Amino acid sequence: MDLGITGKTALVCASSKGLGRACAMSLAREGVAVTIVARTPGPLEATAEDIRAATGAPVQTVAADITTEDGRSAALAALPDPDILINNAGGPPPGDFRDWDRDDWIAALDANMLSPIFLIKATVDGMIERRFGRVVNITSSAVKAPIEILGLSNGARAGLTGFIAGLARKTVRQNVTINNLLPGAFDTDRFHANVEAGAKRAGRPAADMLAERMATAPAGRIGDPAEFGDACAYLCSAQAAYITGQNLLIDGGAYPGTF
């Protein structure tokens, strides 16, 4: 299926590794010129080279912290009018809400609620004028089923989800869609770091805990980031113009509800 986005441009945030990288790779495969952003220059440049080699698509890099105003300005200076915006950032740390002060909450809100909102604010009117735009926010399965130790994520991402639900109905008439992708467990550095942290707390080997988790998962495995990237590319396609304001869970059936 030709997704009809060859020649479009995309700003893909937090994308030297993991799910963001997979989204950039899938979009580049469709002929989209991607601008990728991460804080650490080495892995960022390596990923840019990998995407160019695999797809032949143009790739530019911006080494910046997307959760800061300066970082967002640098990303938007490199690509002021993206056709496609993929919002992503590192997730907040796990813990107990009794230990979090105002600064912890503000950091979570900056990363997982306000950064996406400010990037949408900076780009959505251009998309509306050009009568094409696709925004995908990488959130979390925690939006649908809260994860006890990730209270900062549960709260901040719920705020973004509520905001998007309203805005997504205001832009679709001009062919600008806004959707959220909710990852369950995916094979990324962050996922493995969380497993390690959980194993340490439980005093058990991480490999055992991972094996147990896979055994009880409906799919019998964790997700491949490439599966996530391809779903993202589809939501950015010309064909997906009638899909907006949705929260698409990609978790191999782990969420047990009917809806």
Ligand code: NAP
């Ligand atoms: P990952 O493998 O750790 O990759 C994170 C990427 O984001 C890296 O390229 C990192 O590069 C970049 N990044 C992090 N903070 C950034 C910042 N402030 N500014 C710019 N770039 C930044 O993580 P992931 O597993 O792909 O997770 C992506 C998002 O999905 C996170 O919010 C995570 O909580 C959420 N999520 C993941 C899973 C999962 O199973 N993997 C499940 C649910 C939700 P630098 O460190 O160099 O900046």
